[in-house]
Amino acid sequence: MTFIPHSESERDAMLAAVGIKSLDDLFAAIPQKHRYPEMDLPDPHTEMEAAAQLSELAAANNTVQELTSFLGAGAYNHYLPAVVDHILRRGEFYTAYTPYQPEVSQGTLQAIFEYQSMMTALTGMEVSNASHYDGATAAAEAVNMALAVFRGKRSKVVISPSVHPQYRETIRTYTQGMDLELVGDEPASDLASGPEALGSLVDENTSLVIVQYPDFFGRIHDLTALTAAAHEKDALVCIVANPTALALFKSPGEMEADIVVGEGQPLGMPLSFGGPYLGFFTTRKKYVHKMAGRLVGETVDNRGQRAYVLTLTAREQHIKRDRATSNICTNQGLMALASAAYLSVVGKQGLRQAAESCFHKAHYAAGQINQIPGYNLRFQDDFFHEFVVSCPQPVEKINAWLLEEDILGGYDLGRDYPALKDHMLLAVTEMNSKEQIDALVETLKEVNHD
Amino acid sequence: MTEFKLNAEPRVVEPTVFELSSPGRTGVSFPAPDVPLADLPERLLRTDLPLPELAEVDVVRHYMHLSNFNYSVDGGFYPLGSCTMKYNPKINEDTARLPGFTFTHPLQPLETVQGSLALMFTLQEWLKEISGFASVTLQPAAGAHGELTGALIMRAYHQARSDSKRVKMLIPDSAHGTNPASSGVVGLNIVQIPSDPRGNVDLEALKAECDDTVVGLMLTNPNTLGLFDEHVEEVVRLVHECGGLVYGDGANLNALLGILRPGDIGIDVMHFNLHKTFSTPHGGGGPGSGPVGVAEHLAAFLPAPLIGILEPATDELPPLFGYETPARSIGRMKAFHGHFGMIVRAFTYILMHGAEGLRQIAEYAVLNANYLQARVRSTYKVPYDRICMHEFVAEGHIEGSDIQALDIAKRLMDFNFHPPTNYFPLIVHEALMIEPTETENKDTLDRFAETLIQIAEEARTTPDLLHQAPHTTPFGRMDEVRAARELVLCCWLPENYGEQE
Numbered sequence: 001m002t003f004i005p006h007s008e009s010e011r012d013a014m015l016a017a018v019g020i021k022s023l024d025d026l027f028a029a030i031p032q033k034h035r036y037p038e039m040d041l042p043d044p045h046t047e048m049e050a051a052a053q054l055s056e057l058a059a060a061n062n063t064v065q066e067l068t069s070f071l072g073a074g075a076y077n078h079y080l081p082a083v084v085d086h087i088l089r090r091g092e093f094y095t096a097y098t099p100y101q102p103e104v105s106q107g108t109l110q111a112i113f114e115y116q117s118m119m120t121a122l123t124g125m126e127v128s129n130a131s132h133y134d135g136a137t138a139a140a141e142a143v144n145m146a147l148a149v150f151r152g153k154r155s156k157v158v159i160s161p162s163v164h165p166q167y168r169e170t171i172r173t174y175t176q177g178m179d180l181e182l183v184g185d186e187p188a189s190d191l192a193s194g195p196e197a198l199g200s201l202v203d204e205n206t207s208l209v210i211v212q213y214p215d216f217f218g219r220i221h222d223l224t225a226l227t228a229a230a231h232e233k234d235a236l237v238c239i240v241a242n243p244t245a246l247a248l249f250k251s252p253g254e255m256e257a258d259i260v261v262g263e264g265q266p267l268g269m270p271l272s273f274g275g276p277y278l279g280f281f282t283t284r285k286k287y288v289h290k291m292a293g294r295l296v297g298e299t300v301d302n303r304g305q306r307a308y309v310l311t312l313t314a315r316e317q318h319i320k321r322d323r324a325t326s327n328i329c330t331n332q333g334l335m336a337l338a339s340a341a342y343l344s345v346v347g348k349q350g351l352r353q354a355a356e357s358c359f360h361k362a363h364y365a366a367g368q369i370n371q372i373p374g375y376n377l378r379f380q381d382d383f384f385h386e387f388v389v390s391c392p393q394p395v396e397k398i399n400a401w402l403l404e405e406d407i408l409g410g411y412d413l414g415r416d417y418p419a420l421k422d423h424m425l426l427a428v429t430e431m432n433s434k435e436q437i438d439a440l441v442e443t444l445k446e447v448n449h450d
Numbered sequence: 451m452t453e454f455k456l457n458a459e460p461r462v463v464e465p466t467v468f469e470l471s472s473p474g475r476t477g478v479s480f481p482a483p484d485v486p487l488a489d490l491p492e493r494l495l496r497t498d499l500p501l502p503e504l505a506e507v508d509v510v511r512h513y514m515h516l517s518n519f520n521y522s523v524d525g526g527f528y529p530l531g532s533c534t535m536k537y538n539p540k541i542n543e544d545t546a547r548l549p550g551f552t553f554t555h556p557l558q559p560l561e562t563v564q565g566s567l568a569l570m571f572t573l574q575e576w577l578k579e580i581s582g583f584a585s586v587t588l589q590p591a592a593g594a595h596g597e598l599t600g601a602l603i604m605r606a607y608h609q610a611r612s613d614s615k616r617v618k619m620l621i622p623d624s625a626h627g628t629n630p631a632s633s634g635v636v637g638l639n640i641v642q643i644p645s646d647p648r649g650n651v652d653l654e655a656l657k658a659e660c661d662d663t664v665v666g667l668m669l670t671n672p673n674t675l676g677l678f679d680e681h682v683e684e685v686v687r688l689v690h691e692c693g694g695l696v697y698g699d700g701a702n703l704n705a706l707l708g709i710l711r712p713g714d715i716g717i718d719v720m721h722f723n724l725h726k727t728f729s730t731p732h733g734g735g736g737p738g739s740g741p742v743g744v745a746e747h748l749a750a751f752l753p754a755p756l757i758g759i760l761e762p763a764t765d766e767l768p769p770l771f772g773y774e775t776p777a778r779s780i781g782r783m784k785a786f787h788g789h790f791g792m793i794v795r796a797f798t799y800i801l802m803h804g805a806e807g808l809r810q811i812a813e814y815a816v817l818n819a820n821y822l823q824a825r826v827r828s829t830y831k832v833p834y835d836r837i838c839m840h841e842f843v844a845e846g847h848i849e850g851s852d853i854q855a856l857d858i859a860k861r862l863m864d865f866n867f868h869p870p871t872n873y874f875p876l877i878v879h880e881a882l883m884i885e886p887t888e889t890e891n892k893d894t895l896d897r898f899a900e901t902l903i904q905i906a907e908e909a910r911t912t913p914d915l916l917h918q919a920p921h922t923t924p925f926g927r928m929d930e931v932r933a934a935r936e937l938v939l940c941c942w943l944p945e946n947y948g949e950q951e
Binding site for chain 2: 001002003004005006010011013014015017018019020023025026027028029030031034035036037038039040041042043044045046047050051053054055056057058059060061062063064065067069071073074075077079081083085086087089090091092093094095096097098099100101102103104105106107108110111112113114116117118120121122124126127128130131133134135136137144164166167169170172173174176177178220222246247248249250251254263270271272273274275276277285288294295296297298299300301302303304305306307308309311312316320321322323324326327328329330331332333334335337340341343344345346347348349350351352353354356357359360361363364367382399400403408411430433434437
């Protein structure tokens with residue numbers, strides 16, 4: 001079926017008004033030999049048939065509701081308050097375009113303004129943009145911004161090996177051909193050393209230091225000394241932060257970060273097989289003109305009402321074209337709304353409760369697993385809701401065993417870190433009950449006895 | 451010019467969530483942990499968390515109030531040129547929220563996500579059929595992200611052939627702003643190509659720039675004038691002859707579904723906008739989805755991973771779907787696999803339409819644009835007046851009146867229409883770029899045309915009505931200068947705010 005409302009008589013009247021006889025006459029400019037190609041596509045489906053086919057595909061997956069999940073590594077299974085999706089499903093929000101016409105877009109504009117406000121509060125920074133595609137692309141845009149701050153005169157970027165491997169890959173994709181020196185995350189780098197080791201790599205040619213908090217292995221380090229070391233060489237520091245962790249731990253702003261980016265998915269977005277998620281990006285006000293992305297600012301209308309508009313658009317592609325700070329156009333408007341609704345409805349107390357629950361459950365799980373012969377916590381550092389376990393057998397084998405028991409095991413770190421062969425990254429959130437954790441522990445014990 | 455005189459503090463129409471907050475109020479709370487408590491590391495903790503505190507009902511009412519301030523496709527006609535604001539079928543919203551899709555983690559073992567992978571693989575195949583390309587990635591997050599992917603692929607292709615002196619991207623002056631920006635951010639030099647009097651790429655100007663430093667040409671076709679380039683095959687030939695590649699900006703693909711496959715006329719690489727052509731909603735500024743299709747010679751450069759068949763189907767078993775990395779991949783464009791939720795919506799939409807339905811989309815989108823053009827062309831000058839594709843551009847000024855495109859756009863709001871795109875493309879004076887899409891009926895188009903004609907009359911008789919418009923919307927014209935000068939970007943102010951340089 002289609003969503004085309006024309007009756008035949010209406011169509012004919014319209015053709016007559018245009019002065020043509022048939023629909024084919026509309027396409028005279030199209031090269032004739034290529035016109036009306038054959039396309040091998042399914043026959044048209046009614047809504048009922050399409051719904052059935054989609055249900056069948058969806059049912060072929062095993063979800064984190066059917067399985068017990070301990071998988072994180074950049075996407076987290078958190079509780080989704082009912083309110084969030086009810087707000088997102090309002091057609092007034094989700095069927096609107098980017099708010100170019102502020103008189104009829106104040107809903108979107110104020111929501112994004114509030115999102116910006118909550119993200120600056122959470123990260124301890126001064127300005128936030130309206131979003132990026134995800135945490136990885138936000139990190140890549142941080143590199144671009146740092147290069148712009150130094151007008152291309154500093155070509156070195158120091159990146160911690162404990163930044164998410166896919167974020168590091170994305171940064172490399174974005175910066176290929178730029179003649180950048182990206183150092184710090186070589187395969188042989190020491191994963192046990194703290195962030196201070198990175199500081200020694202910073203020199204007068206360094207534009208940016210990128211570090212993750214909690215890092216990819218779940219560890220929480222105070223990054224104040226690192227930012228001080230970087231600032232001594234006038235380099236900027238970008239902290240890739242987990243927003244749930246920021247409910248408990250020192251804000252990046254307090255640790256003197258210059259840029260904070262991260263993945264907003266934990267703030268009310270479903271896992272949805274990897275997207276759409278939300279990249280957040282906050283920085284110091286002095287860098288606002290170098291920042292990519294859209295920005296909403298407060299103003300007044302000609303009736304004396306407080307109102308909001310897209311501002312500083314001169315940085316953007318539709319004005320600056322090839323000299324724009326970034327090519328970003330459509331971003332993640334609705335996901336910014338999701339996180340704003342989530343933060344509003346869980347509020348200060350709810351976010352703390354969720355974060356504390358993650359912390360305690362992860363620590364309980366880590367303590368229990370550490371007692372199983374053959375399994376050991378790899379790092380002794382403080383951690384939030386993820387931790388690394390060295391395993392007595394290949395992770396793939398253990399995960400296959402866990403899956404037999406309907407448990408989704410952790411991320412196989414050997415994929416990205418040769419030094420962490422047979423190491424698993426486990427995530428525990430408020431969604432995991434003690435019973436589930438105990439079942440995981442029991443099953444891991446059995447794997448060892450296998 | 452609108453004046454902004456403020457005698458008092460601005461009136462607050464809807465307070466912010468921070469203003470609605472009261473210490474101690476709670477909304478959704480979480481259960482106490484059912485495990486023994488661990489010690490929180492005191493030295494690492496934050497002392498303040500300045501987030502709002504509201505009850506659930508206050509949050510719901512707040513967003514309900516805000517939503518009422520928005521114009522939307524669900525609310526009315528949204529002829530925003532180049533944005534393809536068609537109706538977003540409700541079934542898409544339901545299929546994307548099936549628990550089997552919503553609650554799968556992107557890093558799950560392959561055997562637990564075969565439904566998602568089969569869907570993605572199939573959409574790759576369908577997009578290849580629709581576009582005539584050899585290979586498709588679903589990873590890019592939006593149209594501009596697809597352009598960036600394409601620009602990186604084009605450069606990587608030349609570099610792989612040790613053809614390193616190619617640094618020049620040719621871009622027609624009718625291109626979307628993202629085209630030069632996408633090429634600019636990867637460090638290419640932009641050369642602008644003018645349009646000829648019929649709105650096509652100026653062939654002589656193109657010839658003059660075609661040399662061995664050309665990476666390629668970024669071509670929007672139909673272009674932003676809504677016109678199909680009458681010499682497109684010649685344009686493609688010229689670029690190929692100098693060793694360059696042709697990028698197709700797929701933003702306007704709605705006009706070509708089932709009519710022409712860009713791959714068939716030699717386009718080398720193109721992005722799709724699932725959020726335009728394939729009806730996934732715009733969300734008030736995203737999320738979009740910008741898959742990229744490429745011809746055979748560029749397939750090895752696509753970003754990783756693609757979805758492929760790892761083990762073919764047997765008599766008993768379906769195929770095993772999984773991830774593949776192209777041999778010379780430019781790398782990963784983002785974390786994970788793409789905007790899966792958008793991919794499900796587009797899949798649902800194509801499944802319902804089939805080949806015949808897709809062709810009807812293009813036919814009726816183009817019919818609607820031509821009908822509207824025919825109805826208004828005697829009132830508003832159409833500078834490139836010929837059969838248009840899915841959109842057309844008129845000049846928003848009226849003989850004997852000082853009214854501008856902006857005034858016309860704002861006045862349309864009083865009649866409960868969203869304005870067209872204005873002041874774009876840049877090559878048309880006072881541009882009004884109008885794209886009705888195929889989902890609007892004749893009555894709506896008639897009302898819109900009559901309103902535009904009435905506004906032209908008002909422009910001559912009661913111009914102040916237009917200068918001051920809109921009148922009936924909840925908000926009036928904005929003081930944009932004040933927004934940029936005062937730069938209030940946040941309603942919660944950290945203590946040291948303003949003390950920074």
